[in-house]
Amino acid sequence: MIELYVLLVFMIIGAIIAIEMKDLLSAVIAVGAVGLGLSIVFLVLKAPDVAITQLVVEMLCLIILLRATLKKDLPFSTTGRWLLNTLITAGFIVVFLFVAIRAFKDLPEFGYPIMRVANIYLKEGLVKTGASNIVSSVILDFRAYDTLGETTVLFTAVIGVMAIVRRIGRKKKDEVVEEDDE
Amino acid sequence: MIIYLLCLMLFCCGLYCILRKRNIIKIILGIIIAEYAVNLFFILVAYRMEGRSPILSSEVEIVNMVDPLPQALVLTSIVIGLATTALLVALAMRIYEKYGTFDITKIKELKG
Numbered sequence: 001m002i003e004l005y006v007l008l009v010f011m012i013i014g015a016i017i018a019i020e021m022k023d024l025l026s027a028v029i030a031v032g033a034v035g036l037g038l039s040i041v042f043l044v045l046k047a048p049d050v051a052i053t054q055l056v057v058e059m060l061c062l063i064i065l066l067r068a069t070l071k072k073d074l075p076f077s078t079t080g081r082w083l084l085n086t087l088i089t090a091g092f093i094v095v096f097l098f099v100a101i102r103a104f105k106d107l108p109e110f111g112y113p114i115m116r117v118a119n120i121y122l123k124e125g126l127v128k129t130g131a132s133n134i135v136s137s138v139i140l141d142f143r144a145y146d147t148l149g150e151t152t153v154l155f156t157a158v159i160g161v162m163a164i165v166r167r168i169g170r171k172k173k174d175e176v177v178e179e180d181d182e
Numbered sequence: 183m184i185i186y187l188l189c190l191m192l193f194c195c196g197l198y199c200i201l202r203k204r205n206i207i208k209i210i211l212g213i214i215i216a217e218y219a220v221n222l223f224f225i226l227v228a229y230r231m232e233g234r235s236p237i238l239s240s241e242v243e244i245v246n247m248v249d250p251l252p253q254a255l256v257l258t259s260i261v262i263g264l265a266t267t268a269l270l271v272a273l274a275m276r277i278y279e280k281y282g283t284f285d286i287t288k289i290k291e292l293k294g
Contacts, residue, residue: 015195111231134236138254157265
């Protein structure tokens, strides 16, 4: 289990670098390192499907973020209400940690999950669905409506992106200034 | 227990970034980090000691499989995360086109 700790510490260091780096491009690359470390953690935790998905999604995410940050590395303000902002943030995180650590006491110990629902899937998955991969039988058969709902969310997000990005029907800049009633 | 705490620390990194930073891209990076931490937490809860991945084999009888249910839920959640990140980045790029900056303290006139 030692590799799990090493990878998690690597991810935390990568996250801190991504947060504190002044250069936006370097910050995006550091987040990419965190995501690829997460993919290896999924492999160590015996979740190969999730690891493959995370790998692909991480690459796409990095490309999208690079498109947004390339050649737009501007200086941004750090002055003004520094102390107040930091104090409020620290207070919020302390409250969150307090609640979360109390909640962790009720969780099952690491490595010994409660598998009341999953035992049925593991026993009857092959007979009922014919899929040897239990994860895909859960996604596409036992919980197919759940997947359908999530797909709806996905397509809604895609429609939103298309509505924001598309340029057809937009007026030119000087025309917008003249008739600013849209 | 320690491993849960490390996962929580990763989430707190993301939370700090969301609350404290003033650059829109940094805020998006914080959201991505927090999302990674939540996904990782689900897979950590699903892990079983000396477990095997939940794929059946015809030759060997596999005992001690890990919990497949959180893995199935996280699988869709990761893809949704990509879509929401794309939406956020598209909004950030539109804001950059309109105001010429990513700094949220300089984006003041919020007119339509």
